[in-house]
Amino acid sequence: MIFIDFLLAFVIGGIICLIGQLIMDYGKLTPGHTLSILVVAGAVLSGLGLYQPLIDLAGGGATIPITSFGHSLTQGAFAEAEKHGWVGVLTGMFEVTSSGISAAIVFGFIAAFIFKPKGKPN
Amino acid sequence: MKKIVFFFFVPLLLAGCSGNDKTIEVYDVLDDAEKRVEVREILDSNEDIYSGTAIFVNNDLLVAVQAKPWLDYKKGKIEKELTNQFEEQFSQFDVLVSADYKLYWEANKLLNEEDSKKVEDQVKKLKELEKEET
């Protein structure tokens, strides 16, 4: 059972990345464009109530791809809007946070002091 | 690409067809045989789960189940269904049914716990944890 659980994480996570690669290659888009599209897709799926089931199914396979970023922001905004109505939609924007952003800022700040860009080829 | 997806899903489907031997555990300080049978009946009748652990302590009933991995997406529905069934059957208890792995893991650890006070505290704590949101 645990094996199938990990397999699902692998397959679902892999498929999301594969979709990203296809968008990048066929659309001739930069990674920035591709990731933006995926984040919006995650937010839309979340709004339709489809992303939570995907997380339940795949665990890390759905929380690790950047699409989950759109999901967590949307769910945060929903929670506020549900509590406070119209005002909530606005205040929700200040309430929602993502651990991804905070962690990236903190580790980016630390890394700036420790590391230097190297510029070596593969 | 299709081949690879196929390759991954075949073992999945095969696993899905294999028999129906569930691991069901019940912890009950009072060791009431009737309750055991009832819990077993409810969990056995649910096709979507492969394992479940029920803990009775004082007025609390904690049922931690694990849905079959490929059915995990309807976790919420499974929880709701089982909650209704358990609440009907054990109306005198404060029931919590969860498909969360954390609760399942901790519940299974409690099975060998002798001290009912500890079990009670732990169950309270787990119920609190379950309520937490990100």
Added chain:
Amino acid sequence: MQQEQYKNLEQQVTPPTPYLKNALKAFFVGGIICTIGHAITYFYIIFFDFTENTVGNPTVSTMIFLSMLLTGFGLYTKLGQFAGAGSAVPVTGFGNAVISAAIEHRTEGIVLGVGGNIFKLAGSVILFGVASAFFISLIKLILVTIGVVQW
């Protein structure tokens, strides 16, 4: 030579994009990164007081920490060159975008360099994440108000 003629010639000579190979690499590397993330969720669930609902934060932070190490030691570029979207789409790729910009602009100081440029690449992801969350919750609120759906 006309522009279109040249475009044809250029296309013939330029090696074609290996769509299938790229897609497979992205699938496998992306899948592996997600599997590692999945293993980390189990780690936090088993050894700490996190449930499946709350385990997202520590998992993502840990993944970004790993991403910092790989980025700092110059390994993420190698991974990225091999995997493409496979290493860009997971949250580690978001971390890499932020961290690489931070390291890069250290020479311009902490305020103007690191502070001003840290979201140079990842900013668009945040923009679209927050904006789409706003509009989707607005739409849902309208639908709830007119009674089409419920929260």
Added chain:
Amino acid sequence: MVIVFQSKPSILANAVVAGPLEKKSVFYSYFDSVVEDERWNQKTNEQGHSKMIIEACEIITKKANINNLDVDYFLSGDLVNQMTPSNFAARELAISFIGLFSACATSVSSVIISSLLTELGASQYAIAGAASQHNAIERQFRYPIEYGGKKPATAQWTATAAGYVLVGKHNPEYPSVVAATVGKVVDYGDTNPFHMGGAMAPAAFDTIKAHLKKRNQKFQDYDLIMTGDLGKVGLKILQTMFAQSGIKPEELQLLRDAGAEFYGEDEAFLAGASGAGCSAAVYFSYIIQQLKTGRFKRVLLCATGALLSPLSFQQGESIPCTAHAIELTME
């Protein structure tokens, strides 16, 4: 526009300084100096870039046995914002300075201007050349160094190198600049910054064709026609263009590219080297040496440059390109 130099200014000294990765270059043995630290032990990449230029100029004055006061002009360019590395190097060198920007074609355009100044009699000695430093240029035009974006097979690796020459009055013991072509700006609508070779090939084609026509020459009149940094793919495109215009396969053998050969067959560098320092490093070490030893009698060096900026790229503009050529001979 083709210029014929009546006085045939000569290249009296040459120097190439390169970064640590350039040890992998097939031209490594021709370089004068290679440093272990790509920042030249300076605090920033840009300072290192500047230091590299100064070092190359110091080697030149040493080789020619002159000092900075004897040099009338310093013509240099690079790819960083407003060419600060060249500007700062000029501040240290204290020589009358003209900053030039023809992107990666600066190596040749600087030699053209200094030859003109020499021909005019305005200059006794002029130092001309160009440089590029990988880390400083990549961040300028593309992504941060440690960003893990996938580069396509057409992408090139900006070389860390500075190549400079001392241009002076005609001296038969040294290679001479006999003619030059200042290229037009050609734009066939390419927009992909990871396929510079494809954008620049038409400019090289245009310039080489113009030069040969005006000088009434053929491919066989040269021992070598070398483009700057088209890369492996760009060179193939250029060869195809010439083949279509009726150049025979054996003549096409004379057509080579500095960027395509720079790192040899190492696949890590994808389509090869690029940058202002790439063509400068090859032209002003290997080519000059081969001319001096008499292996080459007449060569045409055609450096190409992509005249884009990160801003123009983001605003969706296509990439205009240019190519400048000089004809060098050895008597």
